[in-house]
Amino acid sequence: MLKSILLTAVALAIAIVGGAGSVWLALERDFGFDTVTIGNWVAFPQHGTPQADPYSRARFSREADLALGRAEGLVFTARRDADGQLLSLECAYRIEGEFPPSRFWTLSARDAEDALIVTDGGRAPALHSLALLRHPDEAADVGVSAHAAPGNWLAVQGSGPFTLVLTLYDTAIASSARIGEVELPRIVREGCDE
Amino acid sequence: MSRLLHALVVGLVGAGIVHIVVLLLVPVYSERDAWSALSQQANFYRTVRLDPPGAPPLIGSLDPLIDAVACRFDLRDGVVRVHGEGQVPYWSISVHDRAGLNVYSFNDRSSPRGLFDFVVATPAQMIGLRNALPPELDDSIFIEADTAEGIVVVRAFVPDESWEPTITAWLRGVACTLH
Numbered sequence: 001m002l003k004s005i006l007l008t009a010v011a012l013a014i015a016i017v018g019g020a021g022s023v024w025l026a027l028e029r030d031f032g033f034d035t036v037t038i039g040n041w042v043a044f045p046q047h048g049t050p051q052a053d054p055y056s057r058a059r060f061s062r063e064a065d066l067a068l069g070r071a072e073g074l075v076f077t078a079r080r081d082a083d084g085q086l087l088s089l090e091c092a093y094r095i096e097g098e099f100p101p102s103r104f105w106t107l108s109a110r111d112a113e114d115a116l117i118v119t120d121g122g123r124a125p126a127l128h129s130l131a132l133l134r135h136p137d138e139a140a141d142v143g144v145s146a147h148a149a150p151g152n153w154l155a156v157q158g159s160g161p162f163t164l165v166l167t168l169y170d171t172a173i174a175s176s177a178r179i180g181e182v183e184l185p186r187i188v189r190e191g192c193d194e
Numbered sequence: 195m196s197r198l199l200h201a202l203v204v205g206l207v208g209a210g211i212v213h214i215v216v217l218l219l220v221p222v223y224s225e226r227d228a229w230s231a232l233s234q235q236a237n238f239y240r241t242v243r244l245d246p247p248g249a250p251p252l253i254g255s256l257d258p259l260i261d262a263v264a265c266r267f268d269l270r271d272g273v274v275r276v277h278g279e280g281q282v283p284y285w286s287i288s289v290h291d292r293a294g295l296n297v298y299s300f301n302d303r304s305s306p307r308g309l310f311d312f313v314v315a316t317p318a319q320m321i322g323l324r325n326a327l328p329p330e331l332d333d334s335i336f337i338e339a340d341t342a343e344g345i346v347v348v349r350a351f352v353p354d355e356s357w358e359p360t361i362t363a364w365l366r367g368v369a370c371t372l373h
Contacts, residue, residue, distance in 0.1 A: 007201035014205025019212025023220070050295050054217050061221035061293060064231045065255050066244075066264065066347050069299020072286040075255075103284065103303070104351070106259045116258055125258045130353055167257050169284065169351070170301050 027059050040084075041076040041166065041184045045174065068167070073102070074174040076166045081187045086161045089117075091192040092145030095164075097185035099140075102171035105129045107142060109156045110163045117162065119155045127154050145190075221293055228253060228294040232266055232345065239274070239370050241265045244347070247362075261361050262349040265370035270342050273315040273323065275334065278368040281308065282361055284351035289314055291341040298337050305335060313373065314339050314346065331373070346370060 033053045036043045046052045048060050048067025060067070068075065080086055081093060089111075099105055108126035109117045118125045132140045132152050143149035144164065146157050156162065164187065173179050221227075231252045235242045244262040245251040256262060267274040276287065287310075288299040302308050313334045315323060320338055323331070348368050350361045 003197070007197055010198075011201040011205040011208060014202065015208025015212050018206065018209030020216050022209065022213050023216045026217075027220070048294065048296050050291070050297060052295070057293070057295070058217050058220040060295075061224035061227045063255075064226055064228050064253060064294075066228050066253050066288070066290055066294055066345065067255075067296050069286075069288045069296040071299040071301050071304065072288060072349065106257055108258055114254065118258075124354065128259055128351075128353065165257075170286075170303060 023058070026055055027062065036179050038076070038180065038182060038184045040078045040080045040082065040187060042078070043074055043076045043179070045070075045074060045179060068174075070175045071170070072174075073167055073169040074171055074179075076168070076184065078164045078166070078187055079161070081189045083189065085189065087164065087187070088192065089146060089156055089158045089160055089162050092143065092147065092149070092190045094188045094190050095142040095144065095185045096188060097139075098183050099129065099166075099185055100168060100171060100173055100182045102129075102168035102173075104170075105166060105168045107154060107167075108165050109144065109154060110165055111158060112160050112162065114163070117156050117158065119157045121155065123155045127152060142185075143190075144187075146193075228264075228290070228345065229266070229292060229343075232264055236265075238266050238268055238271075239372055241348075241365075241368055241370050243365070259352050260349050261352055261358075261365055262347055263365045263368055264345050264347045266343070266345050267314065267370065267372075268343050269314065269316050269319065269339070271372055273313055273319050273373050274346070274370060275311075275313050275331070275373040276346050276348065276368065276370050277311040277334070278348075278364060279310075280364050280367065282350045282364050283353060283357070285310065285364075286349045287312060288347045288349075289337055289339050289341075290345040290347065291339070292343045294345065297339055297341065297344075300335070300337070309333055309335075310368075311335065312337055312346075314344070316340060316342075328373075 034046045106128045134140045142152040144154045241263040286301040311334045314337045
């Protein structure tokens with residue numbers, strides 16, 4: 001009798017702890033389906049829409065978010081550089097290459113807690129494509145570092161890992177099934193503080 | 195031994211069921227969603243700045259170069275009209291359901307003459323509106339939303355700080371009214 005009660009308790013404990021714990025783990029990590037990965041950039045085109053998978057929806061409901069729709073834009077985030085290293089606030093990066101067609105895009109940086117990085121100097125915490133210095137062939141490089149850089153410079157400060165957020169507004173690729181064929185710029189590490 | 199194994203298997207199957215149930219219930223019981231954040235700020239049909247100046251934004255993921263306002267509505271009270279005057283470099287409007295999921299979005303390029311004048315209605319209300327269109331809604335763009343309660347979000351692009359007063363004034367002019 002005591003044995004069967006004990007076995008029932010074991011089964012129940014596994015069910016409740018394992019079931020709830022695995023949901024918690026899945027939501028704490030950025031686990032999800034329907035992600036689009038291009039180079040080191042990741043987008044969740046369905047995030048925050050009724051087409052999103054249950055994991056994405058559960059995570060969405062816990063973060064007080066109102067996601068951009070297809071007619072509005074698409075958000076790409078990057079945590080690693082072209083060599084696969086985590087982006088670090090102690091390093092300087094150059095973002096080079098083509099940006100996908102869009103009406104305009106913005107680029108900003110967020111820290112490990114997903115808070116926007118705003119520098120003390122009062123610089124705008126984001127760059128956008130309508131106010132960039134461009135090469136004669138229209139291409140543009142963007143520098144990301146804590147130290148002032150010539151050309152287009154996204155200023156950051158602090159230490160530890162960070163995330164780059166590239167938001168494309170009014171872009172045809174947000175509503176296209178061929179989103180995976182789009183090219184995004186590379187994030188190249190230029191050097192780090194000792 | 196076999197009974198212990200039996201208990202373990204039953205436990206694992208139960209864990210799978212609990213996993214699915216908990217996963218589907220999280221959105222239903224969440225009190226950290228956008229709706230809860232907005233309902234602490236203002237009542238239905240009142241626009242709220244999502245990025246109040248000098249305070250942390252209500253929506254953590256908001257782009258720093260975008261200013262936005264939102265209002266909550268309940269279509270069971272009647273259709274809701276969202277309109278504003280003036281020109282800004284870029285605006286977009288989106289309709290979200292009670293859970294905050296984006297069910298409809300629209301930007302200024304898709305609007306005839308760049309007019310900002312929208313009416314959100316359920317499919318049933320749309321039929322009524324088509325049969326007898328009030329003259330003041332002649333120029334409006336109709337958005338069909340199959341939801342009772344929901345949120346309208348209006349975003350505008352701020353190219354640089356000198357635009358801030360213009361964009362703020364434009365967003366303040368956005369009216370969210372029960373019609």
